[in-house]
Every structure is written in structure tokens, then in C-alpha cells.
Amino acid sequence: MSPPQAADPVGTHRVLEPAGVLPQQALRLDARREIWDDEVRVRVRRLNLDAASFRQLSEKHRGDGGQVRAEVLDIVRSRGKMQNPVTGSGGMLVGVVEEVGPDSPLGLAVGDRVATLVSLTLTPLVVEDALAGWDGRSEQVPTDGYAILFGRSIAARLPDDLPEELSLAVLDVCGAPALVDRVVRSYTGPDHRGPVVAVVGGAGKSGSLSLAAARQAGAYGTIGVVPHDREASLLRESGLADDVVVADARDPLALRDAVRAAGGPADVTVVCVDVPGCEGGAVLATADRGTVVFFSMATSFSAAALGAEGLAADVTMLVGNGYMPGHADLALRLLREEPGVRSLFERRL
Amino acid sequence: MSPPQAADPVGTHRVLEPAGVLPQQALRLDARREIWDDEVRVRVRRLNLDAASFRQLSEKHRGDGGQVRAEVLDIVRSRGKMQNPVTGSGGMLVGVVEEVGPDSPLGLAVGDRVATLVSLTLTPLVVEDALAGWDGRSEQVPTDGYAILFGRSIAARLPDDLPEELSLAVLDVCGAPALVDRVVRSYTGPDHRGPVVAVVGGAGKSGSLSLAAARQAGAYGTIGVVPHDREASLLRESGLADDVVVADARDPLALRDAVRAAGGPADVTVVCVDVPGCEGGAVLATADRGTVVFFSMATSFSAAALGAEGLAADVTMLVGNGYMPGHADLALRLLREEPGVRSLFERRL
Numbered sequence A, B: 001m002s003p004p005q006a007a008d009p010v011g012t013h014r015v016l017e018p019a020g021v022l023p024q025q026a027l028r029l030d031a032r033r034e035i036w037d038d039e040v041r042v043r044v045r046r047l048n049l050d051a052a053s054f055r056q057l058s059e060k061h062r063g064d065g066g067q068v069r070a071e072v073l074d075i076v077r078s079r080g081k082m083q084n085p086v087t088g089s090g091g092m093l094v095g096v097v098e099e100v101g102p103d104s105p106l107g108l109a110v111g112d113r114v115a116t117l118v119s120l121t122l123t124p125l126v127v128e129d130a131l132a133g134w135d136g137r138s139e140q141v142p143t144d145g146y147a148i149l150f151g152r153s154i155a156a157r158l159p160d161d162l163p164e165e166l167s168l169a170v171l172d173v174c175g176a177p178a179l180v181d182r183v184v185r186s187y188t189g190p191d192h193r194g195p196v197v198a199v200v201g202g203a204g205k206s207g208s209l210s211l212a213a214a215r216q217a218g219a220y221g222t223i224g225v226v227p228h229d230r231e232a233s234l235l236r237e238s239g240l241a242d243d244v245v246v247a248d249a250r251d252p253l254a255l256r257d258a259v260r261a262a263g264g265p266a267d268v269t270v271v272c273v274d275v276p277g278c279e280g281g282a283v284l285a286t287a288d289r290g291t292v293v294f295f296s297m298a299t300s301f302s303a304a305a306l307g308a309e310g311l312a313a314d315v316t317m318l319v320g321n322g323y324m325p326g327h328a329d330l331a332l333r334l335l336r337e338e339p340g341v342r343s344l345f346e347r348r349l
Helices: A051-060 A065-079 A164-172 A175-185 A205-216 A229-238 A252-261 A279-284 A301-310 A327-337 A339-348 B051-060 B065-079 B164-172 B175-185 B205-216 B229-238 B252-261 B279-284 B301-310 B327-337 B339-348
Strands: A015-017 A040-049 A091-100 A113-116 A125-127 A140-149 A155-157 A196-200 A221-226 A243-246 A266-271 A286-294 A316-319 B015-017 B040-049 B091-100 B113-116 B125-127 B140-149 B155-157 B196-200 B221-226 B243-246 B266-271 B286-294 B316-319
Touching: A040 A051, A040 A164, A051 A065, A065 A125, A091 A140, A091 A164, A113 A164, A164 A205, A164 A327, A164 A339, A175 A205, A175 A266, A175 A286, A175 A327, A196 A205, A205 A221, A205 A266, A205 A327, A205 A339, A221 A229, A221 A252, A229 A243, A229 A339, A243 A252, A252 A279, A266 A279, A279 A286, A279 A301, A301 A316, A301 B301, A301 B316, A316 B301, A327 A339, B040 B051, B040 B164, B051 B065, B065 B125, B091 B140, B091 B164, B113 B164, B164 B205, B164 B327, B164 B339, B175 B205, B175 B266, B175 B286, B175 B327, B196 B205, B205 B221, B205 B266, B205 B327, B205 B339, B221 B229, B221 B252, B229 B243, B229 B339, B243 B252, B252 B279, B266 B279, B279 B286, B279 B301, B301 B316, B327 B339
Parallel strands: A196 A221, A196 A266, A221 A243, A266 A286, A286 A316, B196 B221, B196 B266, B221 B243, B266 B286, B286 B316
Antiparallel strands: A040 A091, A040 A140, A091 A113, A113 A155, A125 A140, A316 B316, B040 B091, B040 B140, B091 B113, B113 B155, B125 B140
């Protein structure tokens, strides 16, 4: 039986303040244990803090794990969710389904081992072990507690054939290859060939998956852009890109020229590096009527919009959406099928 | 004869600091009077400040025009361009071509009356009259000074059949109808009909042009969303939207429900209101596999990206690009052909 207020699939019934906002924008969520009819409660085993959030906390406390742990605990207690107030970001979690409301549309069953694919920034969460098993020095937070999934949340069952950490790392960025797949398949350029795809940050997690997705979807050529020679070697060894070039993505002319030298401009440019200031270079590296996909959370909307205008660049610019139906399956398939992806991921665990 | 450093068509030769960035990202531009061979110098008659920028300045100084004027002067003097350091936005300008470099590809002649269609945020600018003719209380800033256009800038000759203020106001937002036109024409939904298009801020400048563009491009239906009854009456009188609804765009459920009640969800939602916090509502107002076009400079990239993910919404999100070939001509044509657009614009001058 549900509590009195009707549930909304997006979770607004759990917003305590301010009134009327979505759970992600809320200062405080109602993290009560009792579920509404369309909700699911998950027993949490591990939190995976967003990299930007963990870095901010760690730097603020000068690497003092005890203080980092205390602050995370305080955030979760006071907000009813894990959302870093400075970076605004959260992360994801792994757990086991504990209770499923009779009207839940998620298709989960009690006992399923799942990862949430919606951000912790909007997930009601209660930590019950005071994070006693975490030293505060890694993004991976073993814990015991519970979290709530709404009617319109997304959770993926964790595969049995892959280590949990590996699955988690893939699921965390699975929106990127899914959108690249769609953009490459819907490309209609001259010569009835696929697009030339450049991935900025090609040796990273979302970057390597994007390169693999682009090739499988029929890219005419793939270019991986990396910041230095060490990553260039790694990416070359992986075999995921037809060409690998070294450039500072924050230097627009350098990025443009590097992509051009590797067979560009790109018909599709995918930005996967989490540093600010890559908008202009991405636009300049892209062909007339081409597409830029921004997956970096460091992207500035106004820098992208005004940048393209200022460069008189007729490019389509997409905000990377972390969700697409089937995105988890596609990313896990790429990991299984492409040894180059797997080796790059395993290096980063 | 050009100064020693070679000109780059995107203007990097005028960047003073930091080194290596594009003019838009620069803290300071070289606004020297002397032009490089591919540049054009324009005698400035009027600046048209970006709405978000003007509002921020006006609110900061509590409507004190003298202080607003002093801050604009200070920005232009210290940065060599008019870029609001808080909003990051600029605006555009009107002037008369004063000198054309021998290698300029812009096709302009001395004496042409032009408006720049690239942002002031990247345009070297010198104010020579201390803004003496401006009271600091309007976005329209009459002035005397000069500005520099690069090889890859865009400027439109002002039409003779329209008042200058009207042309300017239209050219300032001409990217919006151009992108809406393209998105509507390329829509491939079920039933071989056009998309249902909702324009949030439909009674505004970019909003009214977007509504007109959507209908001319073959929208199946158009919905104008406005914040209160007075704008609703204006928009209804204009005849530009099939349906007009009142909703606070910052309230996601209210926006979703209002668009739904008017025949939505929308296949294409266009966000034209310059207030923060409209991302979630725009996503929720949009149909599965639909498209959201963000034209508001108040859009937050992370709010859009994480918001769509958090709502498990499979929507394509576009960063509104202010440039597209033919955008000025399309917008001016809409103004001439649609009395409703013209009347809404004239009310705002």
C-alpha cells in the first residue's frame, strides 16, 4: 500500500525541498524505506562516486580519507541522496533488489543483482553502516544501505560473465557508444559511405567504447585523439582507431590541424575528455554539415553555441544523453567483442 | 599591409591572453584599428546587447543605468570586446563598413550598412564616445566606435525596406528559425506527417520566429508556451500558434502537463526563454525519440545531459547553433510574410 501522496514516475513525490522541482534539482529527498507502488528498493552494496565529485572531495580534504568519508556521510544524511553540492554530480550504485512494488514497470525481481543507470543525484539513499568499510581514498565505496528506484528509473542486471567492477565501469559510460551508434547509422553524407569519426579522448572509457561503436556502425574511418604519446601507444595497441593523433583538445587550432592531418575534417566528432575548453576545437575539427557529440560534463553550453556561431560553422551539436534504450547491452557487447576495449578498461580499474 | 603576425580566418592572431585560445574564449583581444589583409573594419553605430547579459547587468545594479553603462564601458575597455564575464554572452552590432582588407572573403564594400551575425563575444571592439548617448536602461546601445570582422566572420547587409531596429532584432535571433526549419523538414515520424512543435517562450523574438518557421516547414501542429495570460493574449492575436498554453517553464511537471493538454507531447520542443532551469521540463514535454532544441543561453549542459538520463528520456538534444547558411534571409522573409511575427517584434522594440 502506498503512502498517501500519489507517486509520479519521475519521483517528484519524494522531493522534500524545494517544492515542484525534479529529484535531481532537489536539496533534499524523502528517503523513507517504505516504497510507493511503482517503486523498487535496492539493498546497496557499493557506491561508485562520479570522478569529478570524488576528486573535488579529495582535494578539499587534502586526501584525508576520514574527512572525505565524513563528508559523504553528511551529504547523504542531510540530502537523502549522494549529490556533491559543489560539482552537482553523483555517481551510480550496485546492489540487490530487495522489494518490488506491484506497479513497478522496471521488470526487476527480488534478488536481482543490479546497477543503477540513473545518477545518484536523483536516487533516494540511506547509508546504514556509516561507510565503515571505506577508507575514503577511492571512488569505489563498499557500503550497506538501501536506495529507491522510481517508476521511470533505469537499472541494468549485472552480467555473470564479467567482473563486477568491469561491468560497472562500462555501464557508467554506456550512453556514449549508444548515441555514437545512432549518429553513425543515421549519417547520410555524399558517396553513400559512412562518416569519418574522430573521438577526442579516444583512449578513455567512453572514448574507446565510442570508437568501437563507430566502427561497428559503419564509420568510413576512425580517428582517436589523445593528449600524449603514452596514451597514443595504448590506443594504437588496442587497434580501435584507424588513426591515432596526439593533440591538446583545448587548443582549437592544434585539434583542427591534427584531425585534418589524419584524414579529417571529421563528419562526426565525439568529445569524451573531461576538461573544459574543448568546444571550439571540436567544432573546427568537424566538416561542414557534420555533427559534434559532446559527452564531456565539462562542456559549456554557451561556449558551444556561441563558438559555432562565431566560427560560422554549420555543424549539428548534440548534448550527450546518457540514456538510450538498449545502451547497457550494446556497451557490454562491445566490451565482450572487442579485446581492445577490454584491455583499455582493465588498465583503468 | 598587414602587421607582422599572419592572420588566421578565425581571428586567433588578435588574441592577447591566454595564448592559443579562440577569440571567444580570450580574456583580452587586440582591438587595434589597423586591419590584417583578410579583415574588415566597421564603424559601429549601435550595439545590441544579449538579453541574458543585459538582464544580469541590470539586476546586479538594481536598474541603475549609469552603473550599467559604466560596467559595459569597463568590460569593453579591459577585454577589447563586449563579453559579459558572468553570462559569457555578448550580442551583436550595427555599423557601416569603413575599410575592407584586400583578402577579405566577406564580399563587403566600404559604405555598406551591416549587422554582424557573429557574437560580440569574439569581435574586437573599441568604444570612442564613452557610450554618452545611452542611458544604460535598454539592450539597444547607440554608440560611436569601431569593430573588426575576421575572414570567417558573418555580416548581413541591412535591408532597405525595414527599420534598422527591426532588422537588428530579427537578425539577432535568426539562427533559431533556421535550425527549427531544418529540424522540422528532416523529421521522419510515424504517419508521414510533420512533427508537433512546442515553442517555450513562443511570444518572444526567437520564439515567434521559431513558431512561424515550424509552420512554414510543415509542422503538423504548433504549441506556444508562455509564462502568463498577457503574453498568451498577444500570441493568440498573432495567430502564429495553433495552441497557446500558459505554464512556468521552470516547473517541469507543469510544462509537461500543459504541452500534453495542448496536443503534446511535442515531437520537437524549442526552448527560447532566457531563464535557467527549463531543461527538465523541456525533456518531459517531448515525445519518445523526439528532439529538444535549446536556444536559451541560460541552458545548463549538465542539467540537460543528466536530466534526460535521470528521466530515462530517449530524446535528441541540440545545442542551438546561431549560424546556418541563409539564416538571415529566412528570418527576414518570415518577418515580411507573417504579420504576426512583425507585430510581436514591433511590440518589443
